[in-house]
Every structure is written in structure tokens, then in C-alpha cells.
Amino acid sequence: MSGQPAAEQSAAEQTPAPAARTRADVVRVWAARVVLPVSVALWLLSLRSVPLDKMRDLGLLQVLPPLFWVATALLTLGFLLALSDRRTHSAWLAGYVFALIALLHATPTLLYPTLRYSWAWKHLAVIDAVNRHGGEVPNADKFSVYNEWPGFFDLHAMFLQITGLDSAVGYASWTPPVANVLLLAPLLLVYRSVTRDRRLVWGAVWIFYSCSWVGQDYFAPQSFAFLLFLTVIALLYRQLPSSALPRPDPDRRDGWPPGLLVVVVVIVAAIVVSHPLTPLMLITAMAMLSFPRRSRRLALPVLIAAVVLTAVWDATVARSYISVNITGVIESLTEPDKNVTSGLAALGDAAPGQILLSWVDRGLSAAVAVLALAGLLTHRWTWRTGLPLLAAAPLPLLAVNAYGGEMLFRAYLFALPAAAFLVAVLLLPPSDRRGVGRTLAVYPVLLAMLGGLVFGYFGKEALNQYTLKEVAAARYVIENAPPGSTIVSLTADVPDLDLDYEKHRRVQLAYQDEDDLRQMVVDPLEGVTGFIYGATEEKPAYIVLTRAQDMNLYVTGALPADVSERLQAALAGAPGFTRVYDNGDAIVYRYVTPPPD
Incomplete structure (x- = not known):
């Protein structure tokens, strides 16, 4: 290996001696140190007033203010300035990486009033059930897969027992x-x-x-x-x-x-x-x-x-x-x-912004593959x-x-x-010796990578974030539904509705077979009634309609976007259905099959 040209030697064998610092080097070093706190401050300032209710096809991309993107671009520039000086202490480089993680991954946590993403809420429900049953959860139905790979859930259940916390929702965000x-x-x-x-x-x-x-x-x-x-x-x-x-x-x-x-x-x-x-x-x-x-x-x-x-x-x-x-x-x-x-x-029925988002995701993935292959070959x-x-x-x-x-x-x-x-x-x-010039030349590439990332990571936030009113509606249903009740929603986007999942039957209408979906499109009321007919006072059915479900239908096209509105209009006057909860972001109907005429 030592007989190969320097350009082909492993970077592990290269230990370049630092050259004497010039005035430009000193300016660059101090610029990198100033940019880090400034970009973090701009990021935090950008989160003061974000109109979450205006999210549509592209989620947070549509509502984050220009200051957020200025902070992102400045942070990337500062990182490259720090990276261009081989004598930059690793603590500064680590600081830039931590700031990038915060900017990308703490932004939704800081903006949203509660836990994001429906699957995260499902996992909270599993941990709660594991704690209540002391291990394997009976009558888990579609959730039974979690009984068979329980390591993550048992670990958090044990943590809750040790700490005395009621739920993991506080730290899950x-x-x-x-x-x-x-x-x-x-x-x-x-x-x-x-x-x-x-x-x-x-x-x-x-x-x-x-x-x-x-x-x-x-x-x-x-x-x-x-x-x-x-x-x-x-x-x-x-x-x-x-x-x-x-x-x-x-x-x-x-x-x-x-x-x-x-x-x-x-x-x-x-x-x-x-x-x-x-x-x-x-x-x-x-x-x-x-x-x-x-x-x-x-x-x-x-x-x-x-x-x-x-x-x-x-x-x-x-x-x-x-x-x-x-x-x-x-x-x-x-x-x-x-x-x-x-x-x-399955992109045909998605909102226009989601089709764009999917192609950006593919483009970033393909670019990584091509660049990695080029790095390997060169x-x-x-x-x-x-x-x-x-x-x-x-x-x-x-x-x-x-x-x-x-x-x-x-x-x-x-x-x-x-x-x-x-x-x-x-x-x-690693063999490059051109310093700041070559390092800064990759600035547009790193910005393009981050641009592709935010499409995939922030683009679906319109349906991933929930309001406290939606959480309250789900809690109302869980607290009032007797064991054996049927709980119906259009999609899975209802936070905490899976709590006590082993006690109730869940129906998510957008994920049924093709015949049922066609029925929902033609006659939403008939489509719902087919899953809940026979409900009794002892085991009633609850139909939960929420803001996030409407957004899911619009963004994903799983069902036509007007199905929710037509269903709500039909439920208002249908026999056996009683509106029992309405807080603006969620409506809950209770259903008991009416006696035959």
C-alpha cells in the first residue's frame, strides 16, 4: 500500500503538517465561530410565528418563514468555513452538526403542541397496554405483531414503571x-x-x-x-x-x-x-x-x-x-x-405537491448512489x-x-x-491541498442535498401534526366507549385513538378492500353502516372525523377529498347516529342500530 501514489493512499496514512496561518485564515476561523451562534439564533427566531394551519401539499415547506432558510444556508456555509481549516477543533465541527440536527429534527417538536405522526401514537398505545397487562397483550388483533417483537415496548414500559411516569408522550416528541x-x-x-x-x-x-x-x-x-x-x-x-x-x-x-x-x-x-x-x-x-x-x-x-x-x-x-x-x-x-x-x-391520486415531493426524494436517493459510486471509482x-x-x-x-x-x-x-x-x-x-477554495466549491452541492432532504422530511407534515383538540376528541371516545365498541375513522390519523386497542374493534375505512372503497365513494353513509350495523347500547359504534383525516385524504388521495364532507352531511340526519362531541377540529358520532320498522 505504501508504494501507491499519494492520491490513492488511504487517508489514514496522510498526516499533513499545518501551514502558518495568514490573516485570511484568521478571518475565516473567526467567521466560522460567529456564524454558528448567529445561525442558531436566526433559526429560533424563525419559529416564533409559523402558521401551521396553512400547511397543505408541501407541509412545513409552505409555512416556514424565509429566516429559517437563511439560517439553514448560513449554517451550511459556516460548517464549510470551519471544515476548510484543518486546525479547527472538533468541538466546533460537532457544534455545527448538533445545530443541523436541531434545525432539521427539533423544528417540528418545537412548533407542534403535541406528538407528531400517527405511528408514534400507536406505539404509545402498545407501551400502555404492555404495562397494563404486565407483558403480552391479549386480543391484540392487528397489533399482535408487537407481542412478537416486544423489545422496544418492554424497555419503555420498564422505564415508565421505574420513573413513575404515566405515559411516554412527554419524551416521545x-x-x-x-x-x-x-x-x-x-x-x-x-x-x-x-x-x-x-x-x-x-x-x-x-x-x-x-x-x-x-x-x-x-x-x-x-x-x-x-x-x-x-x-x-x-x-x-x-x-x-x-x-x-x-x-x-x-x-x-x-x-x-x-x-x-x-x-x-x-x-x-x-x-x-x-x-x-x-x-x-x-x-x-x-x-x-x-x-x-x-x-x-x-x-x-x-x-x-x-x-x-x-x-x-x-x-x-x-x-x-x-x-x-x-x-x-x-x-x-x-x-x-x-x-x-x-x-x-400509487402516485396518481396524490396532491400535486406530493407528486413533486416523491420525485425529489427519488432524485436525492439517486444522486447519493451516483456520487457514492463515483467516489468509489475515483x-x-x-x-x-x-x-x-x-x-x-x-x-x-x-x-x-x-x-x-x-x-x-x-x-x-x-x-x-x-x-x-x-x-x-x-x-x-483527502489528498486535496487547495484549502478553502475547494471546500467552499461544494457549498451548492450541500445546499442541494439539504433542499432534497427537507422535501422528504417536512413535506408531509400537514397530516403528521395534530392539534390538542384532536387529542381531546380521541380521549373522549376512549373514556366513554364500553369494551367491545367499534371505533371507525377514515384514516389512521387520529392521535391516541388506539389507546386500549385490545378492548375495541378499530375500522379505518381508507384501508379496506377495493369493493368497500368504491362503496365509500358512491355512498359514504352506506359504506360506514356496512361495518357497524348491529351495534347495541352495550357495544355501540363511534365514528370519528377530524381535521388531520381530511388532510390525509387531500394529500394522499386514499379517498376523494370530499368523502369526509359528504359523510358528515349524511350522518347529521341518519337514523341511529347521534353527534356526541364537536370541538371544531373533530366530530364524534355515536351509533346504535335502530330497531326494525
């Missing part, structure tokens, strides 16, 4: 910024194990956060499992003989220290019991890293542990779910093309890092299962940590 902050440690460990070039390390970190648009960082098992996945990867890279970091035990032969291997196996077990997809991602990653001889002794034990633990878990605890769904997995093996394109379909030393193998590791799973139309996006997420480094190598090559 902060999961996106906290989860992204926690990802920084394993990211840095991976990158620092590959190179000593701090500019390349922090550039890769910035690119990762600038391109992570998939949004799997909310209060969910997948965000927890992804953090554990990346931690395993980081610990493995730390032990590689080629690691740019000092070996923790220079005299030890290649392989895991016994104590650390136990820790890694425990982390693998936590992944296996928490999420069905992440263990498969870990298996493919370890299989890829088992090919190079230099990492084989480290990857093989983890691969064996992941395969054995996943097989045992799926054959025992998760057996009922696996046995029901294994047929679909086998069938999907014969249709790999559909698995790959499944997440790219800097051949990256082959020896194993990162190209990690970037390619999720691809085999695309041929196995569509994962509800999300496999393409999940594959992108798991490939991104490695791909971000390869992109950084292309944009900020």
Missing part, C-alpha cells in the same frame, strides 16, 4: 433529535476507524444527516434497532487491524476480545427481539464483511450469532406471525422487480475500507420482500452511513 444525536457516536467511530482526516470524517457526518430523508427516526422500534445496528458496525470497525484509531490491545491477535464479543451478542439479541427487518439487514452486512480476510474473524462470529438468534426467535416467539406471512415472502421471491418498485407506485483506496460492501449489503433484501412498499427506502437508509463516506471522499478528497 423529542425522539427524532435525540435519536439523531445518538447516531453521531457510532458514525464517528466508523469514519475515524477508516481515516485520520478530520475534514473527511466530519464531511461524511454532515452528508449523512443532509441526506437521511426517510424519516425512520421517530418514536418506533426501527429507530431503536437502527441505532443498535450502527453500533455493532462501529464496534467491528474499531477492532479492525487496519483501523486508523490506536488499537485498544496492540498485542492481541485479530478477533474480538471475549468481553466485547459478549456485549456485541447482547446488542444483536436486542435487535432480534425488537424489529423483524433490522436483523436481516445485520445478517447481510455481516455476510458482506465476511468476504475480506482482514474483517472475517470479526464479522463471522457476529454473523453466526445474528443467524442463530434470528432463527430461534422466529421459530418460537414470532412463529405465529412468520407462519402466516411466510407464503407472501416466498411469492415475493419470484417477483423481485415488483419489490424494488413497490415504494414508487478513489480506489476506499475498496479496502469495506464501506462499499456495507453500502451494497441491503440490496439483496430488495429481491426478498417489498416490506409493505417500504423496502427500497429502508435499503437506502441502511446503505446511507457507508454511502455518505464515499460521497464525502468524492466532494472532499
Whole structure:
């Protein structure tokens, strides 16, 4: 390796001597230090008056004031100024990254009065049910999958019991910024194990956060499992003989220290019991890293542990779910093309802004793939890092299962940590000595990445945010519905309506089969009545109509946008239906089947 040209040597071998500072260097250093607090202050000022009620097709993109975008552009410029000086202390670079995380992921938390995203509310309901039942929840119906991968929920249930908190809703809102902050440690460990070039390390970190648009960082098992996945990867890279970091035990032969291997196996077990997809991602990653001889002794034990633990878990605890769904997995093996394109379909009925948003997401993902490939081809030393193998590791799973139309996006997420480094190598090559000029030349590229990210991350916030009135309506239903009641909504966008899910029957009309959907379009009242006919005083039905559901229909096109209005008009005079709650953002009807004439 030492006989290769300098441009092709690993950055781990390059330790450039700092040149004497010029007056321009001093100005640049102080500019970078001033820009950080100024951009943070501008960001906070921009959040003082954001008209959330005006969000439509493009969510927060339509209502965030110009000052927010000025802060974003200024923060990116300041980061590049700091990055252009090799003597910039890592604390300043870390400060810029923390500010980027806050700007992207704390903005909704600071703006919204309560927890965002319907799935996060579902997970709160599962934790509540686990606490009430002391473990597995009976009569869970569609929620039974959470009984079979309970790790995340049991952990939070235990935390609530220890702390005496009634619910996780208070801290769940902060999961996106906290989860992204926690990802920084394993990211840095991976990158620092590959190179000593701090500019390349922090550039890769910035690119990762600038391109992570998939949004799997909310209060969910997948965000927890992804953090554990990346931690395993980081610990493995730390032990590689080629690691740019000092070996923790220079005299030890290649392989895991016994104590650390136990820790890694425990982390693998936590992944296996928490999420069905992440263990498969870990298996493919370890299989890829088992090919190079230099990492084989480290990857093989983890691969064996992941395969054995996943097989045992799926054959025992998760057996009922696996046995029901294994047929679909086998069938999907014969249709790999559909698995790959499944997440790219069904755009015809979406709002115009959502179609634009989807194409921007695709463009950013494709750009990352192209830039990463270019970085790999133009800097051949990256082959020896194993990162190209990690970037390619999720691809085999695309041929196995569509994962509800999300496999393409999940594959992108798991490939991104490695791909971000390869992109950084292309944009900020370690052999470059041109300083600030070349570094600032990538400013438009980083701004474009952030522009693509905010489309994917902020573009659907019109239906992801809820008002306190919507929460109050759901609480009214849960507190007044007797066990065995049927609770009907148009979509899943009703916060806290899944509370006590094992006691009630839930119907979400927009997700029924094609015949039922046609009936809803032709006659909304008849479409609803077909699911609740036979309701009694002891087991009535409740129909919940809310602002967020209306927005969901408009944004996604799951049903025509006027269905909610027509249904509300029909319910007002229909026999058996009584309006029992109305606060402006939500209306609740109670239904008891009227006696025959």
C-alpha cells in the first residue's frame, strides 16, 4: 500500500503538517465561530410565528418563514468555513452538526403542541397496554405483531414503571433529535476507524444527516434497532487491524476480545427481539464483511450469532406471525422487480405537491448512489475500507420482500452511513491541498442535498401534526366507549385513538378492500353502516372525523377529498347516529342500530 501514489493512499496514512496561518485564515476561523451562534439564533427566531394551519401539499415547506432558510444556508456555509481549516477543533465541527440536527429534527417538536405522526401514537398505545397487562397483550388483533417483537415496548414500559411516569408522550416528541444525536457516536467511530482526516470524517457526518430523508427516526422500534445496528458496525470497525484509531490491545491477535464479543451478542439479541427487518439487514452486512480476510474473524462470529438468534426467535416467539406471512415472502421471491418498485407506485391520486415531493426524494436517493459510486471509482483506496460492501449489503433484501412498499427506502437508509463516506471522499478528497477554495466549491452541492432532504422530511407534515383538540376528541371516545365498541375513522390519523386497542374493534375505512372503497365513494353513509350495523347500547359504534383525516385524504388521495364532507352531511340526519362531541377540529358520532320498522 505504501508504494501507491499519494492520491490513492488511504487517508489514514496522510498526516499533513499545518501551514502558518495568514490573516485570511484568521478571518475565516473567526467567521466560522460567529456564524454558528448567529445561525442558531436566526433559526429560533424563525419559529416564533409559523402558521401551521396553512400547511397543505408541501407541509412545513409552505409555512416556514424565509429566516429559517437563511439560517439553514448560513449554517451550511459556516460548517464549510470551519471544515476548510484543518486546525479547527472538533468541538466546533460537532457544534455545527448538533445545530443541523436541531434545525432539521427539533423544528417540528418545537412548533407542534403535541406528538407528531400517527405511528408514534400507536406505539404509545402498545407501551400502555404492555404495562397494563404486565407483558403480552391479549386480543391484540392487528397489533399482535408487537407481542412478537416486544423489545422496544418492554424497555419503555420498564422505564415508565421505574420513573413513575404515566405515559411516554412527554419524551416521545423529542425522539427524532435525540435519536439523531445518538447516531453521531457510532458514525464517528466508523469514519475515524477508516481515516485520520478530520475534514473527511466530519464531511461524511454532515452528508449523512443532509441526506437521511426517510424519516425512520421517530418514536418506533426501527429507530431503536437502527441505532443498535450502527453500533455493532462501529464496534467491528474499531477492532479492525487496519483501523486508523490506536488499537485498544496492540498485542492481541485479530478477533474480538471475549468481553466485547459478549456485549456485541447482547446488542444483536436486542435487535432480534425488537424489529423483524433490522436483523436481516445485520445478517447481510455481516455476510458482506465476511468476504475480506482482514474483517472475517470479526464479522463471522457476529454473523453466526445474528443467524442463530434470528432463527430461534422466529421459530418460537414470532412463529405465529412468520407462519402466516411466510407464503407472501416466498411469492415475493419470484417477483423481485415488483419489490424494488413497490415504494414508487400509487402516485396518481396524490396532491400535486406530493407528486413533486416523491420525485425529489427519488432524485436525492439517486444522486447519493451516483456520487457514492463515483467516489468509489475515483478513489480506489476506499475498496479496502469495506464501506462499499456495507453500502451494497441491503440490496439483496430488495429481491426478498417489498416490506409493505417500504423496502427500497429502508435499503437506502441502511446503505446511507457507508454511502455518505464515499460521497464525502468524492466532494472532499483527502489528498486535496487547495484549502478553502475547494471546500467552499461544494457549498451548492450541500445546499442541494439539504433542499432534497427537507422535501422528504417536512413535506408531509400537514397530516403528521395534530392539534390538542384532536387529542381531546380521541380521549373522549376512549373514556366513554364500553369494551367491545367499534371505533371507525377514515384514516389512521387520529392521535391516541388506539389507546386500549385490545378492548375495541378499530375500522379505518381508507384501508379496506377495493369493493368497500368504491362503496365509500358512491355512498359514504352506506359504506360506514356496512361495518357497524348491529351495534347495541352495550357495544355501540363511534365514528370519528377530524381535521388531520381530511388532510390525509387531500394529500394522499386514499379517498376523494370530499368523502369526509359528504359523510358528515349524511350522518347529521341518519337514523341511529347521534353527534356526541364537536370541538371544531373533530366530530364524534355515536351509533346504535335502530330497531326494525
